[in-house]
Amino acid sequence: MKKPGRPKKNLNINIDTKKVDVKITRKDGVTDIKVDTPKVDVELHKDSEGKSLKIDSEPVDVTINKGEVNVDVNEQSGLIGKIAKVLLKRFKK
Numbered sequence: 715m716k717k718p719g720r721p722k723k724n725l726n727i728n729i730d731t732k733k734v735d736v737k738i739t740r741k742d743g744v745t746d747i748k749v750d751t752p753k754v755d756v757e758l759h760k761d762s763e764g765k766s767l768k769i770d771s772e773p774v775d776v777t778i779n780k781g782e783v784n785v786d787v788n789e790q791s792g793l794i795g796k797i798a799k800v801l802l803k804r805f806k807k
Contacts, residue, residue, distance in 0.1 A: 725740040735750040747758040754771040769776040 722740065722743075724742075725738055725745075727736070727738040729736040733751060735748075737746075737748045739746045743762055745758070745760040747756075749756040754769065756770075757766075757768040759766045764779075766779040767777070
């Protein structure tokens, strides 16, 4: 039988620099991570129901919510979007 682990400690971490802002919070089993840079913004939310990930950049926006993947491409050639879709399909498996 597996022993129950220790409960995870609450976190509240803020890192603020000229180019990157990072905020990590964890309380009562809910984890939120936000990374803000001039070129890309990333948000991760994890709770008992599942995970959601959002990547927001100028050429590509990616949202993964409970296994559902949405990719919006704002680039003329579409190369970045094609690469993102291939990587996300492999990631999902």
